[in-house]
Amino acid sequence: MVPRTPRRSIVALGAGGIALSLALAGCSAGGDSGSSDGTVSLTWLVDNGEATVVTAQALVDAFEADNPDISIEVQTRPQGADGDNLVKTRLATGEMDDLFSYNSGSLFQALSPDDTMVNLDDQGWVDKLDENFVKTVSTDNGVYGVPLGQSMAGAVLYNKDIYEQLGLEIPTTWDEFIANSEAIKQAGTAAPIVQTYGDTWTSQLFVLGDFNNVLAEDPNWADDYTNNKAKYVDQPAFAGFEHLQEAFEKGLFNEDFASATYNDGVSMVATGAGAQYPMLTFAASQLMTSNPDAADVVGTFPLPGPDADTNGLTVWMPGGVYIPKSTEGDKLEAAKKFLDFVATPASCDIQSESTAPQGPFVVEGCDLPEDVPAMISDMQPYFDEGKTNLALEFLSPIKGPALEQITVAVGSGITSAADGAAQYDEDVKKQAQQLGIEGW
Template structure:
């Protein structure tokens, strides 16, 4: 599964596909026009929201830089689009600027060979994002979009009614669950009718793994660390088993789907839902008036002093090494615009922010949902957020969601699940040809 590996294909599948080219790309040309004017080509995927943002950025940039025209082109999503990007890079036929994944998938593009370093923008970027587009000490991209979190959405009214505080340790979380169950509210919502949603207690817990075992991702990639033999990594499976065994999940967990879970949370039938923060958009659309009713907190670990949020970095904008001369100067000017408060404002006009910006100096509008504001507090606090494992390692076994469903359903114990997942990972790592496997 391509980005985001946790099931972001689900998001892409929900979007309506566009035609092969957006309106802004019709009749475009890669040739410079006369009179010192420059025309740039800009490739994005064809998800409608992506195209809307890209065309908004291009329009607002050209309004301030009338000598530079940017024509937006589109490619398919998923594996087909991935192949388009890699083929065009390998043949030197890439557009002047393109949007692509950040993190380990970006590393697979061989950035030192195929991309242009843009270190001049490093001081404008959040540290987590710099890690996601960095290689060999150089920075290769700027953010296209907002951060997303793997966290727990919670109903603030239910919390207030039961006198609960946001937990910063797992023990506090479980204590809250006991009180919620006694009050007749489902403490933890699970929706295994859509299996990808089962993974959050593991993937959203990676901040805690790194906090406990610094550098674990690198050891994991080299086959020097395992889920089954690293207590901090296995804890996600333990937590999944624990909430089931204590009876803290909704009775229909096996058949409930994402929409059911979001509606339960909005209505207060369930108190907490471990899920991707990007699902806020659907929750609010389906339940108007809930913008300030739903909050967000990080999946807690063992140490309150090290409480922090696991985040998924935005996609990146990149300049291929085939872009040279006046086009290169213009392309860097565009990336500089995107990585600025003006660029964030343009992005926010095109699409309501569903997470914090990865650009220094960019502020969220007051109109964003409360859960997004909650995310921002983690980003603002030094060291209180960290990248999801997929941005730090290319290794992710394809069977994780099915294994999580088994653990969360009481079918398989956490110890056995961690060992099974280590075997699943081994197969995938060997397919990637990684050393040490």
């Protein structure tokens, strides 16, 4: 979702048809070995997030400066389900760009990497990657991606000025979070909780960001879930759906929650129009693009659960850059050369300069700058104290594609938490069967 870019499917009418038409109309695939003058031209498909495109272009500019015989054109795709479907269609038809960026974890596994991507297990940079990241872009047969970006957390972005003005403390339990939200509502100057269903992937954070609390109560939950022994209709995982329903029913969302977008949400919490926004901390990049003067205003705290003693962050690994099997010949060698560059401290420095870091890097030798936004520095104590858990998509290959459709419905009062959780359990069942996991 990114999530994946974050990660992350969205409600899309006729998305498959759209993806197919886009794939056939706009892609230059990789069988060509280069031009007659010895130069090689590549295309790189990334999502259309403003910060993503800025970073990708900065990396391309630096790489091309040192490799004048290789040119790379950055192409964009939609985020959410439209983008997911486009990626899957291009891979299936052999029409994928020469390079493409996508999620790691379960969404990566759903792309059947052994069949669709170039195995990069023999590349020298593999040994420089964090072991947790390697697990998220690997199968039993090899490693398929290089990280782009940093690790991040699913948390609550909040406006520090509003908290100070109202005398609020950082909540460490769900009840405290609701009490703070109701105090903000009573003050009447800001939306207590920002929701942005115009970009439907953003609706998932109440469920996905709660996973630290799920593991705190049941450390074996991810394994049981993978083996069809744990369900979202049961506690502790059901709590995320309950929280979403409760926040809606108490009128804690911004009035335009149904149409507001992710960019709107980041700006709302930056300007004080909204007080709290459950979101992935990759929002630091958007914040520094749209509202850089609020770098010290927007902070971060974990999405709290029932127990203050286990309060901590749910952590995501960065997405990856991959090479499809349709990339061959000189294009393949040029693409590998670019990935080698992406896995360097020089690349990390460019990423930090282009867009604000969203958390620690996962490449050996890559360090964060000292002047990171407050939402990133606020994360550090939880990492230092070991108060983190990986998100479910990095502990299990199963993530149903319809989650954000379901959470939009629950968060809009259309579907109850109980019905939404049951729908997601069915969605997950289909995904597990497609992946051929035993016991489903």
